[in-house]
Amino acid sequence: MRYTKLLLFFIFLLFIKQQTVLASELDSAFIEHFAKDYLTRQFPSTGDEKIRISVARLDPRIVIKPCNTPLIAKTPKKNNARTINVKISCSDSVPWKIYLSAKIEITKAVLIAKRTISQGDRLDESNIELAYIPINHIRGDKLTDTKFVFGAKAKRRIGQGKTIRKNLICLICKGDIVTIIASSKNFSIKTRGIALSSGNINEQIRVKNSRSNKIITPRVKAINQVIIHL
Template structure:
């Protein structure tokens, strides 16, 4: 009777372990999902950037062995490129590994021209919008905040679909009449001036005070407004 109980006990243990062994059986679909999940964490999306991941299908002739421990993944060569290789490994006593290739497309939200903007045109909802552009096609610093550029003028012609940069616009342009705000801890004085150079928010430009004819270098505060701290 005692031996019978031991036999039943060990038989029960074997039955309990069977599903765990079966759960470690792997196929190409599982490996591909595992690789995509890893890449999604390696290249996370955000409000400013979107990531699209495409995993190449495994060669159906590859035999995938079971693995009784969690799989690991890594990119052997660190890369921000569009094409990457992922290594999937099983680090058991008899280890194995599989390599998969994937395409990673990262796009960034930047301001572009809805239609052709002529030199001198003001930027607003009618002619600019946010669009996601592949980062490998973006050159230099591009603007992403509509609030910063609304009311600014195009310094040169901007073609339809082209990105908006600081070099292509000016919040205050040379020749504009501006309000000069001279500010201290105790008082604020306002007067008029003429911009002698062009610039954008928080940039310093040359301005001629129309009352004193003195040239000063205040910072741009807003459209047609500059400020100098006394």
């Protein structure tokens, strides 16, 4: 009975020793996950941006030595490239380091055409939507808020999947009949006019007053509405 207890005790000690050894052993999957977790903290996603991180697989021929101290991950201080190198190091008495390559893809939420939009078409929920696009594929002014876009007209054809940019649309387009609002602290009056140039919300455009034939430069207030402060 005593012999059996001693045998079980030694087996228990052996089991503990093996667990400790295994805890200090590392494999390629752990290193890759460690690098990705580090990059995820360095490049967090935001409300209008998403970050996609992919870490390259380690060469299976690389032998990863045990490490009894916490691993350290670092990236270059100045780095704007989409491909980045991550250094994983161990500061044991016999230190070692491994470099992994990773790709960082940043996508931004922008409005795109659901389908092809013809010149003169009004923009609404039927033909535009919010989508995440790689920032290196985005050109020009990026529009993200539907309240500044819904009701605007396309100046020219916009292909399916293309981003909606300011220079492609006009809330008021040249030739549109508009309501002119002349406003002051004490009163406001309305009259009609013809847009002589195109513009979007809060932009100044040239308008001809239909009653006086004068040319004024009010700001775009809404669809077919301009305002001038007296």
